[in-house]
Structures are given as C-alpha cells and as structure tokens.
Amino acid sequence: DMQMTQSPSSLSASVGDRVTITCRASQDIRNDLGWYQQKPGKAPKRLIYGASTLQGGVPSRFSGSGYGTEFTLTISSLQPEDFATYYCLQHNAYVLTFGGGTKVEIK
Amino acid sequence: EVQMEESGGGLVQPGGSLRLSCTGSGFTFGDYAMNWFRQAPGKGLEWVGFIRRKAYGGTTEYAASVRGRFSVSRDDSATIAHLQMNSLKTEDTAVYYCARDEAPDYWGQGVLVTVSS
Numbered sequence: 001d002m003q004m005t006q007s008p009s010s011l012s013a014s015v016g017d018r019v020t021i022t023c024r025a026s027q028d029i030r031n032d033l034g035w036y037q038q039k040p041g042k043a044p045k046r047l048i049y050g051a052s053t054l055q056g057g058v059p060s061r062f063s064g065s066g067y068g069t070e071f072t073l074t075i076s077s078l079q080p081e082d083f084a085t086y087y088c089l090q091h092n093a094y095v096l097t098f099g100g101g102t103k104v105e106i107k
Numbered sequence: 108e109v110q111m112e113e114s115g116g117g118l119v120q121p122g123g124s125l126r127l128s129c130t131g132s133g134f135t136f137g138d139y140a141m142n143w144f145r146q147a148p149g150k151g152l153e154w155v156g157f158i159r160r161k162a163y164g165g166t167t168e169y170a171a172s173v174r175g176r177f178s179v180s181r182d183d184s185a186t187i188a189h190l191q192m193n194s195l196k197t198e199d200t201a202v203y204y205c206a207r208d209e210a211p212d213y214w215g216q217g218v219l220v221t222v223s224s
Binding site for chain 1: 216
C-alpha cells in the first residue's frame, strides 16, 4: 500500500521564521502531490498542486518542491494567519493518501 | 465561482445507512472526477472514494476501510454526487467532505455524520 510519511508532526515557530515540512512517498508518485492548509473547523484549502505550482490567490511565501518520493513545503516567512495544520496528498495511485499532518503552532 | 456543498449528514445508529449529497456549481460538473474525504474528531484527513467522469468510464475507487459498504454515484445533469453509506460503524463518525477533481482543488464545507446508539 502507498504510504505518505510527513514530518514533523508538529512544530513551534515565530512570525517571520522559515518553515519546512517534508513528505516522503513509499513509491514513485512523479509530481502527483498537493499541499493543503486546514484551520480548525474549516475545510482544507489547496496551496500547491503538481508538487510545485502555487494555487491561484495563495501568497508567494508558500512554495513546494520535489519529484518522485521526496517533497517539501516551505513557508519563507511565517505570518500569523499561517498557524494551521498542513497535509500532503498524493493522487498518483488509484488510492489517494494523505500524510499524517503537521501542526504549526506559535512559539 | 466554483462552489461545492455537502448535505445529508446526521445521527444514525450502528448498522444503519445514510446518503450524503454533494452539489457543485460554477463549473461544468461532468468534466471532473468527484472525491469524498472524511475527518474523524481530532484526527487527520482520510480519503474515502471517488468517481471518475463519464468520459473516463464513470468508474469508482474506494479506500479499504469502506470498500463494500460505501458507494459513490453521480448525476451530471443535476450536478450532484452521492455517497451512499451502508452498514455504518461507530468509527465512521466524522466530518465528510466532497472535493472536485482527481487532484482535489475545491472542497465543500463538510457535513457531520455521527454513528451512535
């Protein structure tokens, strides 16, 4: 079964910090990966698709990279509205799989 | 503006059935696959299943946890997709979301399903 290993599961950071979240796929998924932000009580919002393409309307401080099995979401300068939980989602196989999530909290 | 909206949630007893609906607007519904996801209280996101667009056969795929109990269907003329949930278990309690496309972009606001006696 396809597995997505996301790390870290949580992190504490300050406004202005650079934050990096990683997802590792158990099989080659090319660039069939998206990154999502979820705030409490809200639906997920897509930030990145195709591993590295910024969704329209999403601030440029968010970026994605990677191909194959290793993927990264970077927030270049954390803003107060970025405190949330982030998930990667692969859609390469017939079964879609999320990473376990990364909760970004205020230090 | 693309919008997705779920409906049909509620309280159901273990072993019971429930049908959720997902209405899409602001786009050509038949041109997109439709996904269903869920999130149990305090847990992460889980994919439930999807239905391909008719041009790709309108076929379905399901997570192992729901295969044989849940089924997804679509009515493109009504711009609606359904998630039929049978033989419900307490562990199916979650907020259920629908989302457009194989690479899910637009999501509904979610609907709560509670399975409890």
